[in-house]
Amino acid sequence: MRDWFRNLTTAVVTVAQGMGVTLLAALRTYRRKTYTEAYEYPEKPLPVAARYRGFHRFDLTACIGCDKCAVACPVDCIYIDKTMDTGPDGKKGFRVDGFTIDYTKCMFCALCVDPCPVDCIFMGSTHDLSCYTRDGCSVDFAKLPLEAAWGRATLNPTVVAESKSLDAPVWVKGEPGMPAPNGAAVLPVIEKPAAA
Numbered sequence: 001m002r003d004w005f006r007n008l009t010t011a012v013v014t015v016a017q018g019m020g021v022t023l024l025a026a027l028r029t030y031r032r033k034t035y036t037e038a039y040e041y042p043e044k045p046l047p048v049a050a051r052y053r054g055f056h057r058f059d060l061t062a063c064i065g066c067d068k069c070a071v072a073c074p075v076d077c078i079y080i081d082k083t084m085d086t087g088p089d090g091k092k093g094f095r096v097d098g099f100t101i102d103y104t105k106c107m108f109c110a111l112c113v114d115p116c117p118v119d120c121i122f123m124g125s126t127h128d129l130s131c132y133t134r135d136g137c138s139v140d141f142a143k144l145p146l147e148a149a150w151g152r153a154t155l156n157p158t159v160v161a162e163s164k165s166l167d168a169p170v171w172v173k174g175e176p177g178m179p180a181p182n183g184a185a186v187l188p189v190i191e192k193p194a195a196a
């Protein structure tokens with residue numbers, strides 16, 4: 001009989017504690033107001049911590065195509081398309097034609113960041129990537145406008161969708177108006193934006 005009363009008391013106290021936690025959470029939510037009232041997403045993105053690991057930032061104008069990031073990636077989700085080329089200074093090097101990260105596989109571990117010898121890839125503060133199809137999760141940073149790939153513009157679905165129609169990188173080393181590798185277009189010289 002004593003056990004029966006002890007179990008009953010424990011059950012009542014446990015349920016009361018659970019309800020108390022639920023009530024406190026509900027009151028906090030009521031005080032904070034709804035999520036969209038507080039953050040007005042997407043116009044005002046959610047503030048993130050200084051060392052937050054969001055979607056990458058990649059500087060096409062500095063990348064030397066050394067593959068160290070791709071080798072370090074534990075899930076092999078970085079695909080680099082490059083060709084050996086001679087620059088305007090006569091030196092040989094790689095021209096990066098594509099730098100794709102498959103975000104259906106990326107786990108945001110940042111292991112690709114540290115090996116980069118020229119610091120042209122790091123984890124940015126963008127925390128969302130909306131896309132119209134699953135293909136939109138594969139982002140070719142060499143086809144994005146530089147301000148979206150490296151600068152402060154968000155990795156929005158429009159620039160990612162538009163990048164799918166390009167067959168040449170948005171920037172190549174060389175003179176102003178240098179033709180794209182396939183000779184199909186004359187690329188404008190784009191000023192390198194400040195890092196985000």
Ligand code: SF4
Pocket residue numbers: 072073074075076077078101105106107108109110111112113
């Ligand atoms: S964050 Fe990790 S999983 Fe994602 S591309 Fe870099 S190394 Fe690969």
Ligand code: SF4
Pocket residue numbers: 062063064065066067068069070080115116117118119120121
């Ligand atoms: S490690 Fe850096 S320089 Fe080398 S391919 Fe990756 S991003 Fe480019």
